[in-house]
Amino acid sequence: MQPILEIRGLEASVDDKPILRGIDLTVNPGEIHAIMGPNGSGKSTLAQVLAGRETFTVTAGHVRYLGADLLARAPEERARDGVFLAFQYPVEIAGVSNVYLLKAALNAARRHRGEPELDAMDFLALVRSKLKSMEMPDDLLYRSVNEGFSGGEKKRNEILQMALLEPRLAILDEADSGLDIDALQVVARGINALRAPERAMIVVTHYQRLLDYVVPDYVHVLSQGRIVRSGGKELAFELEARGYGWIDDAVPAAAGAR
């Protein structure tokens, strides 16, 4: 079986300040990997480097996505090829309706795959069905992208986009931050509904609570730009009970346990 993602010796920096100091990780189809770690450990950087954010410079290592070099490609090419990043802080775009962005995004991917673009009617039918599953009101489609959205609406909007774009690799950056328990459950249901044998997910989170609902296959702990510990879902509970201080004290595990 071909892995969806293979990260080897990945190092990245911003303004010459190293953030990632050698990440190794392999993600196979159908798997959910949780990346945990204290603030500043490099979790969000990893997510953004994989999506192609140019504020970070990759200084070493390589990443293969479905067997091909990922880092050489522009962010939009990665996206059209099925790499999706749910943003921790989704940006607001005034005057651009949510539905317009969604349609442009879906049709960009369809064009790339050589499929015909969806017309307005077919698109609306599709997006409405997804909307229902995310328990989002219709009017969210016609409001400006993320403008005036509550924290919960922004996060649900990210998952809605994911549901629509059906990525092969979904990277969820702090999908749970700022959510109350009801909103958290909605988001979690949305994520779980997208679990599929051909799809992999990387769930970046600071707290264990999202993992009560979205149960990962593997948990990795990031500290100072390295994976210092990897394990099954139990590792998350251990972290919850003992805090990240325990990890920092621990001897770094062999980097990239898998």
Add this chain to the structure above:
Amino acid sequence: MDTDTARIDELISREYAHGFVTDIEADSVPPGLSEDVIRLISAKKNEPPFMLEWRLDAYRHWLTMREPDWSSIGHPPIDYQDIVYYSAPKAKKEGPKSLDEVDPELLRVYEKLGVPLKEREALAGVAVDAVFDSVSVGTTFKTRLAELGIIFCSFSEAVQEHPELVRQYLGSVVPRGDNFFAALNSAVFTDGSFCYIPKGVRCPMELSTYFRINAKDSGQFERTLIIADEGAYVSYLEGCTAPMRDENQLHAAVVELVALECAHIKYSTVQNWYPGDRDGKGGIYNFVTKRGDCRGAHSHIAWTQVETGSAITWKYPSCILRGDHSVGTFHSVALTNHRQQADTGTKMIHIGRDTKSTIVSKGISAGRGSNAYRGLVKVLKTAEGARNYTQCDSLLVGDRCAAHTFPYIEVRNPTAKVEHEASTSRIGEEQLFYCRQRGLSAEDAVSMIVSGFCKEVFKELPMEFAVEAQKLLGVSLEGSVG
């Protein structure tokens, strides 16, 4: 960050699509300005004596004036003796009496520009007056409009056919000596459009003027006068293009609008004069005076402008809210790219009771463009209960452009309410990355973000124009990210 800026820069470069020159034999006077030239222009147009006197008065006044220097724009001195003040496509006879007599070459020019003049091909519901260099070359749908009593013709024709209306209203909103460029225009204007909507008539179609500068070294000085009599309604569109030339060309127009009691005039402009090249070589200097007079109670004048062209844009479409309960609105999108400069805004002069004005200005600066909003809201003592709402938003694309806002507010009546809101934002790397992560190209992302920014103004434009404006913005920005 640097790569991002570089990409935005690439996106902003794209070629001007209307830059072709048409080889048409022209009847031009030699460059230079003097009383003799003015007499010659007036004679060529066979004008009644009052027009010549009016022009000469304006010229004498102009001689005493200096070019204004209070705006934020800069340019090398303009040599007013080096400009051709009259250039007309040579007509076989006196002048075209109907479209059938118009030189087919000229008709092809307008077709190429997407403005077919032949009535059967004309956009349904839009009557067009086409002004080529100094003269009007044809007006469509004239007879249909005449049935309703609407006069829509070239200015020259109005001077011949309706001298009493011209005499009554010409200069009644923008006086001869109003400002340097208006005085120059008054002295030498060669044509333009004239429109009169009689009492109680709602003009059933959009009226439009399409201006085209073609001849080399010529200036374009057109004058538009629109009068909406009591209870009348008209929506008027103006479009402009010019060939690509290395020399700067002067365009100094005057537009006067008169709205009598309960009349409503909607005036929309999509200005796409040649902006010059990347390095600021060539392009049109656009010094325009546009003013509307809400003379009657409950009258309404609405200016909407999308300014994407010209090397320099200097214009402040204004409303004099004289009638009680009259309403003035101004919606503007101004885009400057490369080395374009725009100093634009409006003046709202509240004179009548319970007068209302709304200003929505959207400035977009890209490349090394410089964009200034300059607006005056003035409430006179008599303007009991006046209201104004102003919103000025600036959007910066890249990090070498500039945006300025100069609001002037003068209030002499304590019951007035004046609100001003302003914002400046930048198309950030973050917004761009978000859109690209969703699979949009950087180019599509910028153009999507920019049209979102302009949405409030675009929705004020008539349908066909809104589409054109959106495309124009896309064209003007394309190439800035890639």
